[in-house]
Amino acid sequence: MTAPADLNDGPSRGQAAVLLVAAIWLAAFSIYFYRQPLPNNSTADRPLTRVDVWQAAPDLLLDCVVAETERGQPAPGWRNFPQRFEALGTALFVLAGGFSLGSLLLRGLGLREMLREDRAGRWAAGGLLGLSAWSLATLGLGLAGVLRRDVFVALLGGLIVVAIGLKIADRSPPNPIPLWRRRFLTGDPFGTLSVLIVAPFLLAMLLGALLPPTDFDVKAYHLVGPKEWHQAGRITFLPHNVYTSFPFLTEMLCLASMVVHGDWHRGGIAGQAVLAAFAPLTAGILFSIGRRLFSERAGWLAVVVYLTTPWVCRISVIAYVEGALAAYLAASLWSWLLLREPGPSASALPGDERVALRRERMLVWLCGAFAGSAMACKYPGLLSAVLPFGLAIAFAPGRRAGQRATTSAVRRVMIYTMGVAAACGPWLLKNVWQTGNPVYPLLWSVFGGRGFDAELAAKFSAGHRLPIDVLSSPARWLPDLWAHLRDVAIGSDWQSALIAGLAPASLTVFVGWSRRGESASAVVDAARRRTVAALWLYAAWLFLSWWGLTHRIDRFWVPMLPVLALLAGIGAAELLGQGRGVLARALQAAAGAAIAGSLIYNLAFDVSPLCGFNGYLLDEKAARAIAEPASIRLLNDALPEDSKTLLVGEAQVFDVRRPVIYHTVFNENLFEAWFAAPPDSDGIRRLKPAEELRRVLDEQGVTHVFVNWLEVLRYRTTYGYSDFVTPEHVQGLVDAGVLARVPLPVASTGQDVSGLDSAKRDDLQTWGRALVVPNGDRPWFPAYELFEVRR
Numbered sequence: 080m081t082a083p084a085d086l087n088d089g090p091s092r093g094q095a096a097v098l099l100v101a102a103i104w105l106a107a108f109s110i111y112f113y114r115q116p117l118p119n120n121s122t123a124d125r126p127l128t129r130v131d132v133w134q135a136a137p138d139l140l141l142d143c144v145v146a147e148t149e150r151g152q153p154a155p156g157w158r159n160f161p162q163r164f165e166a167l168g169t170a171l172f173v174l175a176g177g178f179s180l181g182s183l184l185l186r187g188l189g190l191r192e193m194l195r196e197d198r199a200g201r202w203a204a205g206g207l208l209g210l211s212a213w214s215l216a217t218l219g220l221g222l223a224g225v226l227r228r229d230v231f232v233a234l235l236g237g238l239i240v241v242a243i244g245l246k247i248a249d250r251s252p253p254n255p256i257p258l259w260r261r262r263f264l265t266g267d268p269f270g271t272l273s274v275l276i277v278a279p280f281l282l283a284m285l286l287g288a289l290l291p292p293t294d295f296d297v298k299a300y301h302l303v304g305p306k307e308w309h310q311a312g313r314i315t316f317l318p319h320n321v322y323t324s325f326p327f328l329t330e331m332l333c334l335a336s337m338v339v340h341g342d343w344h345r346g347g348i349a350g351q352a353v354l355a356a357f358a359p360l361t362a363g364i365l366f367s368i369g370r371r372l373f374s375e376r377a378g379w380l381a382v383v384v385y386l387t388t389p390w391v392c393r394i395s396v397i398a399y400v401e402g403a404l405a406a407y408l409a410a411s412l413w414s415w416l417l418l419r420e421p422g423p424s425a426s427a428l429p430g431d432e433r434v435a436l437r438r439e440r441m442l443v444w445l446c447g448a449f450a451g452s453a454m455a456c457k458y459p460g461l462l463s464a465v466l467p468f469g470l471a472i473a474f475a476p477g478r479r480a481g482q483r484a485t486t487s488a489v490r491r492v493m494i495y496t497m498g499v500a501a502a503c504g505p506w507l508l509k510n511v512w513q514t515g516n517p518v519y520p521l522l523w524s525v526f527g528g529r530g531f532d533a534e535l536a537a538k539f540s541a542g543h544r545l546p547i548d549v550l551s552s553p554a555r556w557l558p559d560l561w562a563h564l565r566d567v568a569i570g571s572d573w574q575s576a577l578i579a580g581l582a583p584a585s586l587t588v589f590v591g592w593s594r595r596g597e598s599a600s601a602v603v604d605a606a607r608r609r610t611v612a613a614l615w616l617y618a619a620w621l622f623l624s625w626w627g628l629t630h631r632i633d634r635f636w637v638p639m640l641p642v643l644a645l646l647a648g649i650g651a652a653e654l655l656g657q658g659r660g661v662l663a664r665a666l667q668a669a670a671g672a673a674i675a676g677s678l679i680y681n682l683a684f685d686v687s688p689l690c691g692f693n694g695y696l697l698d699e700k701a702a703r704a705i706a707e708p709a710s711i712r713l714l715n716d717a718l719p720e721d722s723k724t725l726l727v728g729e730a731q732v733f734d735v736r737r738p739v740i741y742h743t744v745f746n747e748n749l750f751e752a753w754f755a756a757p758p759d760s761d762g763i764r765r766l767k768p769a770e771e772l773r774r775v776l777d778e779q780g781v782t783h784v785f786v787n788w789l790e791v792l793r794y795r796t797t798y799g800y801s802d803f804v805t806p807e808h809v810q811g812l813v814d815a816g817v818l819a820r821v822p823l824p825v826a827s828t829g830q831d832v833s834g835l836d837s838a839k840r841d842d843l844q845t846w847g848r849a850l851v852v853p854n855g856d857r858p859w860f861p862a863y864e865l866f867e868v869r870r
Contacts, residue, residue: 095662101584101654102666109673112569112576113680119572119633120689127689129680136683143686143695155696162699163289169340170352173213173332174206176235177353179242180216181209186245188441197371199378200413203363204445206356207410210403211452214331215505221314221334222509231338273379276678277386281359283685286695287396288355289348291706291734293692297398298708298731299743305334305350306343306733316513318530319742319749321539324519326506328455329354329403344703347398347733355395357402362386364409365645368416372610373649376656381648384581387678388644389573390637392685396692400456401637404463407453409641411464412617414446415471416610443472443491447498453638454503458521462624463638465499467617520745530746539745542798543630550627563626571633572689576677577651578643584650585611611649618642707734710787710863713827714739717865724783725749725776727804728790740779744794748801753779754812755803764803769815776817776868784818784866788850789830795846796838806849809864818866830862 113129121127132139182205185191194201216234220226292298304323308314314334317323333350340346362382369378385391394402418439450468453460473492507517516528523536531539549559568579588607621639629635654670686693694702704712711734718724718737726732726741727750742749753775755764766772786809794800812818832840832851843851843860850860 097587097590098654098663098666101587101650102670104583105580105654105670105673108580109576109677112580115569117572117689118570132684132687132689133680135687136679139683139687155694155698157696159696159698165340166289166345166349167352169336169346169349170356172232172235173336173339173349173353174210174356176238177210177213177332178206179209179235179238180212181205181207182242183238183245184208184212188445189437190441190445193438197367199363199370200367203360203367204410204413206360206363207406207452208445208448210332210353210356211328211407211448211455211502213335214328214455215502217331217335217338218314218327218505218509221308221331224313226309226312226314226334226338228338228341231335235339267375269376270379273383276383277362279682280386280392280685283682283695284355284358284392284395285352287392287691287693288351290396290692290694290697291344291348291703292351292398293706294397294399295731298733301330301398301400302333302347302350302733303731305330305337306347308334309337309343309346316529319740319746321520321530321743321745324510324514326455326457326460326503328452328506329398329400333398344734351396351398354398354402357406358386358391358395361402361406361409361641364406364413365641365648368409368413368645369648369652371420372416373607374652374656377649377652379648380651380655381645383678384575384577384647384651385641385644387681387685388575388578388640389681389684389690390571390575390634390640393573393690394634394637396690399634401634404453404456404460405638405641407449407456407460408464408638409645410449411446411453411468412642414442414449415468418442418446418472418475419606419610439491440494443494444498446472447495447500448502449498450495451499451502451504454499455506458518459624459629459635460503462628463621465503467620469495469499535745535747538799542745545628546626546631560626563631564622566633567622567636567639573684575681577674577681578640578647580673580677581647581650581654582643584654585614585646586650587653588649611646614642614646618646703734709827710785710789711735713823713863713865714785717821717823718783722782723780724785725753725779725781726785726787727809728787728794728800729785730790740781744798744800748804751801751803754808766808766811766815769817772812772815772817773868773870782868783821784812784868786864786866787862788847788860788864789862792835792839792842792847795842796836806847809866810849813866816869819869821865821867823861823863823865825859825861828861828863829859832858832860 113133115129117127117129117132182191185194185201185205185208190204191201194204213235217231220230292302300320300322304317304320304327307317307320307323332353333347336350336353337343337346340349362385365381365385366378369375369381391402394405446468450460450464453464469492472495473488475488475491510519511517513519514529516523516526518526519528520531520536520539523531523533523539528536546559549555568574588604588611618639621642622636625631625636625639651670651674655667684690686695692702692706694705697705707715708731710729711731714724715734715736720737723738723740726739730741730743732739732741740749751764754766754772756767758764767775788806791800791804809818813820832843835843847860851858852860
């Protein structure tokens with residue numbers, strides 16, 4: 080049978096059927112996706128669905144243009160944007176220095192010339208390589224105690240000057256057609272359209288990153304470690320904050336921003352803006368892959384899908400490491416795919432073969448450096464980047480056969496390992512030097528580690544445990560896999576319908592049609608199929624390693640988004656680019672409408688409070704007041720500047736503007752360590768004598784003690800907390816004349832017991848019953864208590 084008339088210029092009947100299935104899948108999945116709830120942003124008494132966001136979309140988008148404010152509150156507006164100029168200028172300076180360093184490194188590796196025609200790949204790879212290298216430079220300078228503004232400004236400025244000078248020396252004769260006209264007014268307008276689409280998303284990321292942080296993890300260690308090191312003038316081991324011994328690639332960029340700015344708060348905000356740059360850098364990598372291996376349109380569509388995914392906005396406005404981890408994972412993939420491109424054959428001229436071998440070795444090293452940078456962001460980078468790309472390089476088909484092939488594979492693995500070691504090795508060596516454990520605090524039972532003991536190590540492991548209960552029961556694997564696969568595709572609040580809606584369409588490359596104007600070469604088609612197969616296998620590995628080898632926090636799977644966005648871009652290009660008949664055009668229009676609808680939803684979601692703090696153009700002081708936790712605001716307002724406070728339960732200390740002593744839940748509890756006497760004959764630990772308690776506080780220079788009972792309750796019902804920290808022991812310090820309670824307004828500290836979840840209410844009625852104040856049918860307890868040390 081012949082194809083229908085309306086498909087005569089398009090794919091065959093079988094190919095049209097595949098196209099139809101892909102379009103139906105996109106439509107059906109989108110409808111199902113938008114009917115689902117938003118579990119992270121819902122409460123028991125106020126469930127929220129994506130339909131609610133759709134209904135509020137006009138108001139959410141209009142509020143970005145004409146914002147409404149409550150009476151008496153300062154109105155946001157672009158007149159407040161100049162308040163961000165200092166932080167933005169610092170961020171741009173650090174980024175310029177990092178990009179310059181990357182450009183010089185690419186030049187030194189001989190890869191700049193190889194990537195001359197791949198501007199996007201060269202720009203993104205240079206930026207990522209340079210930022211990783213500058214992070215290590217900051218680590219080295221910090222360990223040497225040289226966190227000085229003049230040194231950092233001179234080094235970054237020198238890199239910028241050298242890079243600009245070399246670029247001027249390389250400049251070719253000027254093109255008579257201006258760059259903006261070549262980019263936007265010639266050829267396929269799809270690139271211009273894509274830039275216009277992603278522009279508001281990038282603006283939301285930038286404005287959000289320039290706001291004070293609100294996330295707990297950011298305030299407890301991502302920015303707190305850099306803050307403490309900036310204040311100390313050097314990088315040291317922090318025995319009270321175990322998280323600061325993790326690899327800290329991104330945090331070093333925040334520290335560099337603090338040093339350059341000369342202020343930990345505004346410098347920290349500048350650091351957040353630096354980290355937001357990883358989103359467009361990842362997009363540059365995706366465009367390069369899509370353009371080189373498929374089509375320019377596939378590259379642009381991958382960029383659009385990635386940058387418009389709400390998760391990408393969220394990890395860009397919050398100083399998490401997942402944005403950088405995703406970028407280095409994508410760059411590792413890019414390097415490996417470049418390695419797979421055909422090179423000179425064995426019959427090529429000897430000079431050409433030498434050039435090809437040097438190119439191969441440099442790309443292998445670069446792949447290792449990017450994979451090592453992924454691990455330098457976060458230990459799970461070992462699973463998501465270092466191991467898979469190491470295996471891919473080890474078992475990749477080489478140019479030679481037999482014994483020489485084995486030798487070549489060993490050489491590639493050695494070069495790859497050198498790249499990994501260059502990027503991640505310094506972090507492991509730092510931990511060996513400071514703690515005796517290269518992967519501190521992991522593997523404590525093997526390596527040990529300063530500041531930890533068996534009890535703390537067990538507590539840390541329990542708080543970050545693998546899903547052993549599921550893994551040990553094969554009968555539960557498939558149901559659990561399906562449930563978590565659904566969570567990734569649909570269940571996450573910050574997921575985009577375009578990811579799972581378009582990625583399956585990439586499988587249409589296996590049908591085997593070729594578009595008009597493109598090469599019909601069987602070699603090209605086979606290469607594309609192999610690439611799509613490799614991408615799906617890699618995505619499967621990322622999902623399975625997250626499912627089986629981590630403690631399954633949702634943002635831990637975010638680094639697979641670049642791979643899925645690339646598949647979605649390939650699928651969208653297949654879906655939108657096939658055929659000229661009536662049916663094909665109708666399918667393309669329907670798919671285009673579904674994509675456009677998702678883009679509108681994603682933008683409305685991104686600029687809403689559901690994605691993060693969205694006071695983009697608020698007055699700087701008002702934004703800072705909103706971002707400060709109530710407990711920290713109380714400390715900043717109530718304590719004199721010469722105070723020094725022991726914090727009990729409180730760990731998100733980035734905003735504190737007074738000297739404090741604190742610890743995380745996984746470190747030694749200082750209240751117990753300082754105030755508890757050795758166990759008596761019954762094994763009970765009581766308070767030390769009053770004179771000994773006063774001596775401890777005098778030695779530490781402590782003037783106040785602040786207890787955050789809300790946080791103590793939260794820790795007791797989740798990770799566990801010292802049983803010695805009780806209301807009775809705190810009151811015992813008062814009764815002994817060691818502490819005096821500082822009166823605090825009930826309005827700012829009183830917490831309604833009924834507002835707690837059942838686990839906390841039950842714990843409060845037993846362990847914390849001494850805190851509860853009867854008040855009819857609405858008993859309350861003090862969320863915070865402040866005490867002054869009596870001299």
